[in-house]
Amino acid sequence: MAFINLQNDLPGIRGPMQYSPETGEALNELAEILLHDDNNTLSRGEREMIGAYVSSQNDCFYCQNVHGALAQYYFECDMQLIDDIKKDYESTSISPKLKALLSIAGSVQKGGRHVTPAQIEHAKNLGATDKEIHDTVLIAAAFCMFNRYVDGLNTWAPQDRNVYVERAAMRAKEGYANIDLNK
Template sequence: MAHIELNNDLPGIRGLMAYRPELAEPLNALAETLLRDDNNTLTRGERELIGTYVSYLNDCFFCQNVHGAMAGHYLECDIQQIDAVKQDFRSAELTDKMKALLAIAYSVQKGGKQVTEEQIAEAREHGATDTEIHDTVLIAAAFCMFNRYVDGLGTWAPQDRQFYINRAPQRALEGYQSSVFK
């Protein structure tokens, strides 16, 4: 049960967003721009993977399953493959650029100052642009917010992981600014 009375039974961040629509609007706009805007050289799947990995590091069940399912949908792989990336991205079948960006995301999750010049140099060596590095840092930072928001208010999350997989195609189609639960 959530720490406050939300007056709805929606799971995770959706219950919070229905409770406080004024704040839901910029939060959804941020997710939409960061994760879904097509004017980006990182694919939607790559960006969702960064969000999933940070949510895993923050141990946020709802976010890592929502975004893990989204990443699986875009990257056309199953949830076991996404789980493997979360547990050990270095051994996963990813580009060297993505591995370098996930290493930056890992540092951001610990704290902004943990990002090193060497990590940035490595990402650049593998072809990452300034905008890609920027977006990686901001996605990782944003999930440090979303995860804390969802868990800090004790929201509930469906435990059946298939729930998230089933909803991913519709979310991919409609984006973050509509509610798939309405």
């Protein structure tokens, strides 16, 4: 049960967003720009993976499964690969550039000052652009906020991970802007 009366029984971030639609709208617009917008050289899957990875580091069950399922959908892989990336991305078959970006995201999750010049240089040497590094840092920072919003209010989350996988195609199609929180 949520710590406050959200006046709805929606799971995860959807409950507080419906409770406070003015902030929910702004947060969804941010998510749309960061994760779904096509004006980005990082794929949607890569951006969702960054969000899922940071959420796993923050131990936010809801967000790591929502965004992990979306990464799985975009990568056209099974959830085992997503779980492997969250657990130890260095030993997975993802690109070296994404590994470097996940390293940066993991440092942001600990605190912005944990990002090092060596991490940035490494990512650039692997082809990451300034915009991709910027977006990685912003996605990681935003997910720290999203995770704390969800867990700080003690919202509930479906424990069946298939629920997230089944919804991923719909969310991938619809995006985050103008989200119907009742779906």
